[in-house]
Amino acid sequence: MDFLAPEAIAQLAILGFVFFMLLNSAAIMVYVERKVAARIQQRMGPTLVGPAGMLQPLADIIKLAMKEYLQPKSADPILFALAPIISAAAAFTAFAVVPFGAETTFFGLLDRPVPLQVADVNVAILWVFAVTSMGVYGIVLAGYSSNSKYSLLGALRSSAQMISYELSYGMAIAAVILLANTMSIRGIVEAQSGGFLDTTRWFLWLQPIGFFIFMTAGVAETNRAPFDFPEAEQELVAGYHTEYSSMSFAMFFLAEYINMVTVSAIATNLYLGGWNGPFLDDLGVGWIWFLLKLSFLLFFYVWMRWTLPRYRYDQLMAFGWKFLLPLSVINLLVTAAGVLYFAG
Amino acid sequence: MAELNHYLILSGVLFTIGTAGVLLRRNLITVLLSIEVMLNAVNLTFIAFGHFLGSSDGQIIVFFVITVAAAEAAVGLALVIALFRHVETLNPDAFRQLRG
Amino acid sequence: MPVNLILFYVFAAIAVITTLLVVVQSNPVYSVLLLIGSFIGLAGLYVLLNAPFVAVIQIIVYAGAIMVLFLFVVMLLNAPREEVVQSNLIDASGTRAIGGLLAIAFAAELAWALTRSRGLAVSAPDERASYSVAAIGQRIFQEYAFAFEATSILILVAMVGAVTLASRHSGKR
Numbered sequence: 001m002d003f004l005a006p007e008a009i010a011q012l013a014i015l016g017f018v019f020f021m022l023l024n025s026a027a028i029m030v031y032v033e034r035k036v037a038a039r040i041q042q043r044m045g046p047t048l049v050g051p052a053g054m055l056q057p058l059a060d061i062i063k064l065a066m067k068e069y070l071q072p073k074s075a076d077p078i079l080f081a082l083a084p085i086i087s088a089a090a091a092f093t094a095f096a097v098v099p100f101g102a103e104t105t106f107f108g109l110l111d112r113p114v115p116l117q118v119a120d121v122n123v124a125i126l127w128v129f130a131v132t133s134m135g136v137y138g139i140v141l142a143g144y145s146s147n148s149k150y151s152l153l154g155a156l157r158s159s160a161q162m163i164s165y166e167l168s169y170g171m172a173i174a175a176v177i178l179l180a181n182t183m184s185i186r187g188i189v190e191a192q193s194g195g196f197l198d199t200t201r202w203f204l205w206l207q208p209i210g211f212f213i214f215m216t217a218g219v220a221e222t223n224r225a226p227f228d229f230p231e232a233e234q235e236l237v238a239g240y241h242t243e244y245s246s247m248s249f250a251m252f253f254l255a256e257y258i259n260m261v262t263v264s265a266i267a268t269n270l271y272l273g274g275w276n277g278p279f280l281d282d283l284g285v286g287w288i289w290f291l292l293k294l295s296f297l298l299f300f301y302v303w304m305r306w307t308l309p310r311y312r313y314d315q316l317m318a319f320g321w322k323f324l325l326p327l328s329v330i331n332l333l334v335t336a337a338g339v340l341y342f343a344g
Numbered sequence: 345m346a347e348l349n350h351y352l353i354l355s356g357v358l359f360t361i362g363t364a365g366v367l368l369r370r371n372l373i374t375v376l377l378s379i380e381v382m383l384n385a386v387n388l389t390f391i392a393f394g395h396f397l398g399s400s401d402g403q404i405i406v407f408f409v410i411t412v413a414a415a416e417a418a419v420g421l422a423l424v425i426a427l428f429r430h431v432e433t434l435n436p437d438a439f440r441q442l443r444g
Numbered sequence: 445m446p447v448n449l450i451l452f453y454v455f456a457a458i459a460v461i462t463t464l465l466v467v468v469q470s471n472p473v474y475s476v477l478l479l480i481g482s483f484i485g486l487a488g489l490y491v492l493l494n495a496p497f498v499a500v501i502q503i504i505v506y507a508g509a510i511m512v513l514f515l516f517v518v519m520l521l522n523a524p525r526e527e528v529v530q531s532n533l534i535d536a537s538g539t540r541a542i543g544g545l546l547a548i549a550f551a552a553e554l555a556w557a558l559t560r561s562r563g564l565a566v567s568a569p570d571e572r573a574s575y576s577v578a579a580i581g582q583r584i585f586q587e588y589a590f591a592f593e594a595t596s597i598l599i600l601v602a603m604v605g606a607v608t609l610a611s612r613h614s615g616k617r
Contacts, residue, residue: 133508356554
């Protein structure tokens with residue numbers, strides 16, 4: 001392998017760029033969340049730091065970095081330090097296979113087109129699923145190693161919720177794989193291209209229920225409202241990250257926001273056509289459409305958090321097992337029947 | 345290229361470690377984990393042979409072995425929980441009531 | 445040294461070292477986590493052996509679901525940690541040494557037996573088509589259909605059995 005070939009440098013540049021942008025996206029989401037929450041609640045939100053409060057995340061990060069790192073005396077030191085690392089690492093790794101643009105030559109700088117993605121894997125969807133399952137361990141270990149009642153309860157509830165909703169998540173993905181006939185996310189996006197204004201072949205129109213299931217399960221997977229009972233302040237102090245402070249706490253939050261971004265990015269690629277859209281895709285800047293759709297889904301996440309009341313834990317589990325899972329199985333069966341009938 | 349023998353020796357070593365764990369450890373959970381280790385060593389053998397013989401049979405059989413291991417782990421852990429409720433310990437030497 | 449060989453040694457080292465630590469560790473939570481590390485090493489080896497699908501399935505099912513179950517049970521049965529630590533010490537003093545020696549002898553015997561087969565095609569006829577997920581799926585649902593149905597019944601039985609065994613029904617056993 002020629003390590004100084006332009007493609008290799010482009011690949012490394014994309015890697016660095018994705019990492020950097022994921023970190024930025026977490027910071028931007030912090031700001032967006034606080035501003036949108038404020039506006040929904042008819043107040044102003046952060047306005048002091050920087051123009052319209054835009055440097056607020058920077059202030060938050062500096063504050064968090066300067067806090068003292070506390071560890072309970074009876075906590076398990078290795079696991080206590082390891083848990084946020086696992087959470088954050090899983091969150092970043094899941095995004096590694098998500099493509100955000102068509103193959104591009106960077107306006108002619110390269111000889112061969114390079115896909116806008118960190119790694120192009122044939123079983124990309126399963127990779128995301130696998131790494132998301134690994135993220136559960138960060139939470140479980142955080143709760144266990146803190147050696148505190150609230151943390152353990154919060155962690156067990158949170159991880160039980162995550163593994164319950166993984167089933168519906170997987171079935172919704174399976175239905176999309178049936179439609180696209182490939183497991184590579186790039187292939188799924190390319191199967192949605194074409195049609196009037198590049199929008200009529202989105203899987204959203206073919207699978208509205210699937211999209212609903214995916215988004216609901218995604219919200220539950222990332223422990224966001226209305227499924228954030230395990231980390232609700234009024235219930236369990238703060239759930240699994242009660243005992244964490246400063247940068248470990250920041251890493252948990254980073255992991256949560258990046259999981260949100262990953263779920264939204266995959267929903268964009270699977271259901272909303274990824275970077276397909278009128279006009280811009282032909283000019284080679286389809287990633288602008290990707291960003292727009294991603295931003296809409298992230299706004300939807302924040303909107304849901306500050307509008308809907310929280311599910312109680314048993315309601316949450318009943319919803320996942322007794323409603324969402326049968327619905328996703330039926331969705332899969334109907335999709336399979338449809339594919340067999342219309343294309344078989 | 346790593347040859348077939350490399351993989352077979354590796355899986356033999358893993359299998360031995362698992363067997364040693366099952367026979368020597370006095371903690372029910374660790375015994376169950378060692379059984380999983382043994383199953384994994386067997387999986388590696390299957391896939392190695394599947395690759396070097398050029399057929400996908402190895403992968404398919406591993407698919408089923410993983411499923412069976414999941415079922416066995418679930419039932420094994422349920423048994424451990426039920427046993428723990430009677431005698432508050434995980435030491436298999438404590439369950440001697442059926443000895444003749 | 446070709447990259448594949450280096451990667452093989454890296455993943456093999458990860459697998460062997462973590463597996464050894466699984467068996468030696470006294471804290472069961474550490475054992476479970478080290479076994480997850482072992483699974484990740486093995487998944488890397490599967491990818492090297494042209495089986496990416498099985499590698500990902502191993503991470504999803506084994507490392508992502510079965511080990512979570514183990515971890516839940518270990519946390520649920522959090523017997524006072526001292527008792528868990530004590531219960532793995534073996535009473536007779538020489539047992540572990542003899543056990544270790546026998547294990548090494550067993551490993552040597554396995555290695556000798558397994559490497560005696562010389563009649564295999566060492567270089568793989570690389571039929572990449574037969575490794576794709578579509579091909580595997582077709583074979584599972586055609587040739588191995590009975591095994592597939594049997595394992596689904598097995599999982600159902602295991603689920604019912606596990607729930608029954610672990611449920612609290614006082615006076616029933």
